[in-house]
Amino acid sequence: xxxxxxxxxxxxxxxxxxxxxxxxxxxxxxxxxxxxxxxxxxxxxxxxxxxxxxxxxxxxxxxxxxxxxxxxxxxxxxxxxxxxxxxxxxxxxxxxxxxxxxxxxxxxxxxxxxxxxxxxxxxxxxxxxxxxxxxxxxxxxxxxxxxxxxxxxxxxxxxxxxxxxxxxxxxxxxxxxxxxxxxxxxxxxxxxxxxxxxxxxxxxxxxxxxxxxxxxxxxxxxxxxxxxxxxxxxxxxxxxxxxxxxxxxxxxxxxxxxxxxxxxxxxxxxxxxxxxxxxxxxxxxxxxxxxxxxxxxxxxxxxxxxxxxxxxxxxxxxxxxxxxxxxxxxxxxxxxxxxxxxxxxxxxxxxxxxxxxxxxxxxxxxxxxxxxxxxxxxxxxxxxxxxxxxxxxxxxxxxxxxxxxxxxxxxxxxxxxxxxxxxxxxxxxxxxxxxxxxxxxxxxxxxxxxxxxxxxxxxxxxxxxxxxxxxxxxxxxxxxxxxxxxxxxxxxxxxxxxxxxxxxxxxxxxxxxxxxxxxxxx
Numbered sequence: 001x002x003x004x005x006x007x008x009x010x011x012x013x014x015x016x017x018x019x020x021x022x023x024x025x026x027x028x029x030x031x032x033x034x035x036x037x038x039x040x041x042x043x044x045x046x047x048x049x050x051x052x053x054x055x056x057x058x059x060x061x062x063x064x065x066x067x068x069x070x071x072x073x074x075x076x077x078x079x080x081x082x083x084x085x086x087x088x089x090x091x092x093x094x095x096x097x098x099x100x101x102x103x104x105x106x107x108x109x110x111x112x113x114x115x116x117x118x119x120x121x122x123x124x125x126x127x128x129x130x131x132x133x134x135x136x137x138x139x140x141x142x143x144x145x146x147x148x149x150x151x152x153x154x155x156x157x158x159x160x161x162x163x164x165x166x167x168x169x170x171x172x173x174x175x176x177x178x179x180x181x182x183x184x185x186x187x188x189x190x191x192x193x194x195x196x197x198x199x200x201x202x203x204x205x206x207x208x209x210x211x212x213x214x215x216x217x218x219x220x221x222x223x224x225x226x227x228x229x230x231x232x233x234x235x236x237x238x239x240x241x242x243x244x245x246x247x248x249x250x251x252x253x254x255x256x257x258x259x260x261x262x263x264x265x266x267x268x269x270x271x272x273x274x275x276x277x278x279x280x281x282x283x284x285x286x287x288x289x290x291x292x293x294x295x296x297x298x299x300x301x302x303x304x305x306x307x308x309x310x311x312x313x314x315x316x317x318x319x320x321x322x323x324x325x326x327x328x329x330x331x332x333x334x335x336x337x338x339x340x341x342x343x344x345x346x347x348x349x350x351x352x353x354x355x356x357x358x359x360x361x362x363x364x365x366x367x368x369x370x371x372x373x374x375x376x377x378x379x380x381x382x383x384x385x386x387x388x389x390x391x392x393x394x395x396x397x398x399x400x401x402x403x404x405x406x407x408x409x410x411x412x413x414x415x416x417x418x419x420x421x422x423x424x425x426x427x428x429x430x431x432x433x434x435x436x437x438x439x440x441x442x443x444x445x446x447x448x449x450x451x452x453x454x455x456x457x458x459x460x461x462x463x464x465x466x467x468x469x470x471x472x473x474x475x476x477x478x479x480x481x482x483x484x485x486x487x488x489x490x491x492x493x494x495x496x497x498x499x500x501x502x503x504x505x506x507x508x509x510x511x512x513x514x515x516x517x518x519x520x521x522x
Contacts, residue, residue, distance in 0.1 A: 059144070075101075075137045083110045087101065087110050087111075097120065104136060123143050189218070304329055308325040368434070382430075388429050389430050391432045392433040392434065408484060409507065428448055431447070433446070439510060443507040485509065
C-alpha cells in the first residue's frame with residue numbers, strides 16, 4: 001500500500017499546508033487566548049480596584065482609631081505638644097498625606113502635612129469626632145493616599161497575570177499539538193492526495209493513524225480515487241475518439257469552405273463578365289442608331305453625287321441643279337459627321353469604362369468626367385424602360401484611386417436600383433449626386449422605388465442574399481459593392497431606405513485611396 005505524504009518537491013501542497021497550520025493557530029488564538037486574556041484581565045482589573053479600595057480603607061480606618069484613642073488625653077488636657085508627637089508618629093506611614101486635628105470649638109489644634117503636599121483627587125479623606133464621656137472634644141481629618149496600596153496591588157496583579165499567561169500558553173501548546181496530530185496532518189494527507197489526483201496520479205492511497213472521522217473520509221476518498229481512475233481512462237478513450245471525429249469533420253469543413261470560396265470567386269467573375277457583356281450589348285445597340293443614320297445619309301449623298309455627275313457628263317446640268325445638289329451633299333456630310341462624332345463618343349466612353357472594368361490599375365481622374373461616362377454608358381439601360389437616370393454634378397475634384405473599381409460599384413448600384421427598386425413601377429428615377437468634401441467625395445445613388453424594410457436592409461451586404469432568387473439575382477452585387485468600397489477604395493457605405501419611400505446608398509470615399517488597402521477584388 002502506497003501512502004500519500006507531502007514531499008519537498010511538492011511545493012504547492014506544502015505551502016497550502018503551512019497556510020492551514022497558520023489558519024488553525026489563528027483560530028485557536030482568536031477563540032481561546034484572546035478571550036482568556038480579555039476575561040482574565042477584566043477580572044484582575046476588578047480585583048485590583050477592589051483590593052486597592054479595601055486595603056486602603058482598612059488601613060486608613062485603623063489609623064483614625066489610633067488617633068482617636070491617642071488624642072483623647074491631649075485634647076482633654078489641652079496639651080498640643082503631646083498631640084503633635086502622636087500625629088508625627090502616625091505620619092510615619094507613607095500613605096498619610098495630611099492629618100488635621102480641631103478642638104471642640106473647631107479651632108486648629110495640631111496639623112501635619114507631608115512635605116511638598118498637594119491634594120490627591122483619588123485620596124481617601126476620613127473625618128471622625130473624638131469624644132469623652134459622650135461629649136465631642138475634637139475632630140480628626142485624615143487624608144490617606146491610595147498610591148502605595150496601588151503599587152502593592154499591581155505587584156500582586158503582575159504575579160497573577162504571569163501565572164494566568166503561563167497556564168494559557170501551556171493549554172495552547174497542548175491544544176495545537178492535538179490539533180496538529182488529529183486535524184492538520186490528516187488534512188495535509190487529504191490535500192496531498194487531491195493534488196496527486198489533479199496531476200493524473202491515481203496510484204497513491206491515503207491512510208489515517210486514528211479511527212476517526214478523518215479515517216472515514218480517507219476511505220471514501222480512496223474509493224472515489226479508484227472510481228475516478230476508471231472514469232478518467234474511459235474519458236481518455238472517449239476524448240481520443242471525439243478528437244479523431246472532430247479532426248475528420250474539420251478537414252471536411254475546410255474542403256467545403258475551399259469549394260465554396262472557389263464557387264464564390266467563379267460567381268463573382270461570372271457576374272463581372274455578365275455585367276460587361278450587358279454593357280457591350282447596350283453600347284452596340286446605341287451605336288446602331290448613329291451608324292445607321294450615317295450609312296443612310298452616305299447613300300443619299302452618293303446618289304446626289306451620281307446624279308450631278310450624270311447631268312454634267314451629258315451637259316444638261318444647270319446652275320440651280322448644281323447648287324441644290326451641293327446643298328444636299330453638304331447637309332448629308334454634316335449629318336454623317338454628327339452621327340460619326342456621336343458614335344465616336346460612345347466608343348470612347350465604352351472604351352474607358354471597359355478598360356477600367358478589366359484593368360484594376362490606380363490612376364488619377366476627374367470625378368465629373370467619370371460620372372458623365374457612366375451616364376452615357378447607362379442610357380441604353382433606361383431607354384427600354386419608363387424610368388430615367390439623372391446626374392447632379394458638384395465642383396469637379398480629382399481622385400487618385402481605382403476608376404475600374406469605382407465604376408463597378410456605381411454601375412452595380414444603378415443596376416440594383418433598376419432591378420429591385422423600380423421593377424414593376426410605371427415611372428421612376430435613379431439619381432446620382434456628387435458632394436465634394438475636404439478630403440473625401442460623397443456619391444449618392446438614390447431611387448424613388450419600393451424601398452426596403454429594416455429586416456432586408458440589414459442583410460443586403462450578406463453574400464448570396466437576394467430578393468430576386470431565381471429571377472436573375474445572384475445575391476453578390478451589394479456584397480461586391482461593400483467589399484470594394486471598404487477595401488481598395490478605403491471608403492464607407494451607408495444605406496437609407498423605408499418601404500415605399502425609395503432607397504439611397506451613399507459612398508464616402510477618400511480623394512486619395514489608401515496605399516495599404518487590399519488589392520482590388522472581393
